[in-house]
Amino acid sequence: DARVTQTPRHKVTEMGQEVTMRCQPILGHNTVFWYRQTMMQGLELLAYFRNRAPLDDSGMPKDRFSAEMPDATLATLKIQPSEPRDSAVYFCASGLVPGSGYGYTFGSGTRLTVV
């Protein structure tokens, strides 16, 4: 059963530290999303890649967040420096998309706590 793999599952870090979250999309999927989920804001889109190229990162705080796809099997989301307000569950999702008509498969998420 194909799945999106995210690591780590849980991360507790101190304010000011760098955090790196990793995602392995489903083999053959050409589209990768990063979402952040909190009780207050729900699912917020942070970044979006198609064929490893960034198509939209307008939802991402640029001063501290960065997202990359160094190759087709790895997407990363970095926060530097981390702040308590970054505490959330971060989801990666992948899909195979021509056009607009497909849903996506989500990973299990990384639960980040910044103290």
Add this chain to the structure above:
Amino acid sequence: QKEVEQNSGPLSVPEGAIASLNCTYSDRGSQSFFWYRQYSGKSPELIMSIYSNGDKEDGRFTAQLNKASQYVSLLIRDSQPSDSATYLCAVNKGPLRTGGFKTIFGAGTRLFVKA
């Protein structure tokens, strides 16, 4: 106005009843619409997609789309306690200037099915 709006609930229905979940969206140009189910502490999973006006049925689930009213709904027939979850409405927005579409989620409706 949020781009995708849902009643947060909770919506409580007895076992065997029909659960009706509603969603409105603001971008009249949206073409693709999705329903995801999210169990507590888990990641969202795609359960239905719909692209054309009218109804689409899949087992106990029926998605309904009315583009003129910018309205999407999900009906769950013969509701089971295992259907208790948060249901997220998602809409593809685009095309972006960089190409492709991005998926915007509503805040979700919590559904409780009482045994």
